[in-house]
Amino acid sequence: xxxxxxxxxxxxxxxxxxxxxxxxxxxxxxxxxxxxxxxxxxxxxxxxxxxxxxxxxxxxxxxxxxxxxxxxxxxxxxxxxxxxxxxxxxxxxxxxxxxxxxxxxxxxxxxxxxxxxxxxxxxxxxxxxxxxxxxxxxxxxxxx
Amino acid sequence: xxxxxxxxxxxxxxxxxxxxxxxxxxxxxxxxxxxxxxxxxxxxxxxxxxxxxxxxxxxxxxxxxxxxxxxxxxxxxxxxxxxxxxxxxxxxxxxxxxxxxxxxxxxxxxxxxxxxxxxxxxxxxxxxxxxxxxxxxxxxxxxxxxxxxxxxxxxxxxxxxxxxxxxxxxxxxxxxxxx
Numbered sequence: 001x002x003x004x005x006x007x008x009x010x011x012x013x014x015x016x017x018x019x020x021x022x023x024x025x026x027x028x029x030x031x032x033x034x035x036x037x038x039x040x041x042x043x044x045x046x047x048x049x050x051x052x053x054x055x056x057x058x059x060x061x062x063x064x065x066x067x068x069x070x071x072x073x074x075x076x077x078x079x080x081x082x083x084x085x086x087x088x089x090x091x092x093x094x095x096x097x098x099x100x101x102x103x104x105x106x107x108x109x110x111x112x113x114x115x116x117x118x119x120x121x122x123x124x125x126x127x128x129x130x131x132x133x134x135x136x137x138x139x140x141x142x143x144x
Numbered sequence: 145x146x147x148x149x150x151x152x153x154x155x156x157x158x159x160x161x162x163x164x165x166x167x168x169x170x171x172x173x174x175x176x177x178x179x180x181x182x183x184x185x186x187x188x189x190x191x192x193x194x195x196x197x198x199x200x201x202x203x204x205x206x207x208x209x210x211x212x213x214x215x216x217x218x219x220x221x222x223x224x225x226x227x228x229x230x231x232x233x234x235x236x237x238x239x240x241x242x243x244x245x246x247x248x249x250x251x252x253x254x255x256x257x258x259x260x261x262x263x264x265x266x267x268x269x270x271x272x273x274x275x276x277x278x279x280x281x282x283x284x285x286x287x288x289x290x291x292x293x294x295x296x297x298x299x300x301x302x303x304x305x306x307x308x309x310x311x312x313x314x315x316x317x318x319x320x321x322x323x
Binding site for chain 2: 045
């Protein structure tokens with residue numbers, strides 16, 4: 001396992017764990033706009049917030065990224081990165097609305113988490129892609 | 145104990161394992177601090193309608209001034225355009241949480257975090273029941289991340305720098321400076 005694939009697997013695992021905890025702690029309806037915190041409230045550690053739908057999406061995207069890493073299928077990791085990016089956009093749109101839009105029970109911390117996952121997986125996939133494809137790198141280098 | 149790596153003209157002293165773990169721990173803790181505190185900065189009014197939330201803390205800069213010139217700017221520039229300012233704060237802090245937890249661009253984001261902590265301190269350090277040293281510690285922790293390039297240890301900077309070092313693109317040069 002290269003450092004890049006190890007880092008990708010670590011980030012994917014974080015996504016799976018966060019989504020699993022979010023799903024387990026979620027209360028109320030499947031798309032309850034008031035999500036439950038992943039964290040430790042007694043120490044004022046309120047990390048991201050999910051309802052059941054949000055937790056399941058985070059977990060599924062993490063599992064997709066891990067599967068892509070283990071099978072050396074960059075397209076799957078890239079798809080997971082795009083999925084987390086879409087989740088971030090939905091969060092941004094959803095929590096602007098006072099009623100009905102927040103279908104994943106997300107808050108600002110969830111937005112930060114989704115961007116973390118999207119940027120991390122996306123950057124690593126891009127790096128892995130260019131490392132495996134010397135033509136891309138040579139052209140980029142020659143351009144400078 | 146530290147070990148020396150690199151060629152004769154490029155001597156770099158790498159911290160030992162314990163130091164690397166501590167630096168990664170500081171980076172992740174500070175990243176979690178920023179991430180946690182984005183949850184109550186809610187668009188689109190950011191507390192302006194009720195006078196609380198981010199609006200309330202920002203207004204503290206006027207009600208309990210730390211530095212009068214800063215209070216003047218908050219009163220005459222920030223508060224009249226508060227929603228725009230609120231979005232700016234949300235974007236910066238959301239990205240601080242994401243990038244510091246990833247350990248990507250840690251020199252740059254550590255410096256951004258120190259600047260943001262300074263602005264928060266200038267807003268609320270003299271508010272009743274606040275402990276001003278909180279903001280000194282926040283600035284120090286973010287500066288420590290920037291100064292030590294803490295993302296190189298158990299972070300993406302450490303994974304990606306060797307790759308960037310082999311390239312000659314503008315982006316890779318920029319990332320080498322930011323990490």
